[in-house]
Amino acid sequence: MSFKENLLQKITIDKMAKQVIASIGPVESGRKVDKKTMRSLLEMVSYTYKRKRDLDLFIEDVDAEKTRIVVLDNDLAIYHTTVYDVAMRKTPTVKEMMNPFNVIKILKDKDVVISKKEESVKTIQKECIDGLDLSCDESDLDEIAKDGTASLEREYADGVVESIDLFAEILGYRAPPKAFRIGHHKIMGALSQKESGEVLFGPMVLYSIIHNALKLIETQAGSFDREKLEFIQNVASGKEQASSEGPYVFQYLKEIAIQHSVNF
Numbered sequence: 001m002s003f004k005e006n007l008l009q010k011i012t013i014d015k016m017a018k019q020v021i022a023s024i025g026p027v028e029s030g031r032k033v034d035k036k037t038m039r040s041l042l043e044m045v046s047y048t049y050k051r052k053r054d055l056d057l058f059i060e061d062v063d064a065e066k067t068r069i070v071v072l073d074n075d076l077a078i079y080h081t082t083v084y085d086v087a088m089r090k091t092p093t094v095k096e097m098m099n100p101f102n103v104i105k106i107l108k109d110k111d112v113v114i115s116k117k118e119e120s121v122k123t124i125q126k127e128c129i130d131g132l133d134l135s136c137d138e139s140d141l142d143e144i145a146k147d148g149t150a151s152l153e154r155e156y157a158d159g160v161v162e163s164i165d166l167f168a169e170i171l172g173y174r175a176p177p178k179a180f181r182i183g184h185h186k187i188m189g190a191l192s193q194k195e196s197g198e199v200l201f202g203p204m205v206l207y208s209i210i211h212n213a214l215k216l217i218e219t220q221a222g223s224f225d226r227e228k229l230e231f232i233q234n235v236a237s238g239k240e241q242a243s244s245e246g247p248y249v250f251q252y253l254k255e256i257a258i259q260h261s262v263n264f
Helices: 003-023 035-044 083-090 100-107 117-130 138-153 157-171 226-237 247-259
Strands: 048-052 055-059 067-071 078-081 113-115 185-193 199-208 213-217
Touching (some): 003 035, 003 117, 003 138, 055 083, 067 083, 113 117, 138 157, 157 247, 213 247
Antiparallel strands (some): 078 113
16 A cells, blocks of 8 residues: 555554543443444454354464453453463353362453553554554655645545645644634644643644635644734634645645654
8 A cells, every 4th residue: 555545544543543442431430342443453453353152352373372362342351371261261161160270360360461441452553553554755745745735726625634634644743722723624733731731732734624725824822822822713714824825735744744754
């Protein structure tokens, strides 16, 4: 796949992992893990699915005596042991529970559990991303800028947003905190925070989905600075001049990306 396709895949993987983590809650909450999305993540890596007793298992190496095994349940535990051992610990038979050594294993699984819940999701997320070639050169960045420009000229909002998201991923730009949000706008920018707690945002890209207007503000603004916040609103509404507009915004992002490390 091309760099653009691989980067879009990384963005998708990150969103899926975030969705699964958001679905995890404490036992008493009664919340259920998003197993469907987690299953999709597991299917992206080379784990083999196996149904054992009433367990959904994903096995890293089916030929190994002991291997990493993910149990698709609310704990999302990753074990390093055998399939039988996982089955015995998770769903023991009466006969198995009669063995005192098995009882110890059932009650205490720290000897074989590598991780659970959020950490397990992050492990699988990393494995998915590690399988992608995210190296690129200037021609790859130029392709993203050209695709964004073409979408802007055709007033194809989804294409514009896709190019913004791709550059945002490369540059580490993030969605704006509440103080910087503007209705019906796609906004991405550099995000940091002072020791005082004030959020700093910028440079930032603003795309009006309704008016198909793409703008750039190169300066940084603080969340406590009312004048700067008002300035951003005025740029979005056309009352103030942006640092750059239209296709030139994609050219700016491309030039910054060239200077930035693009190997993830």
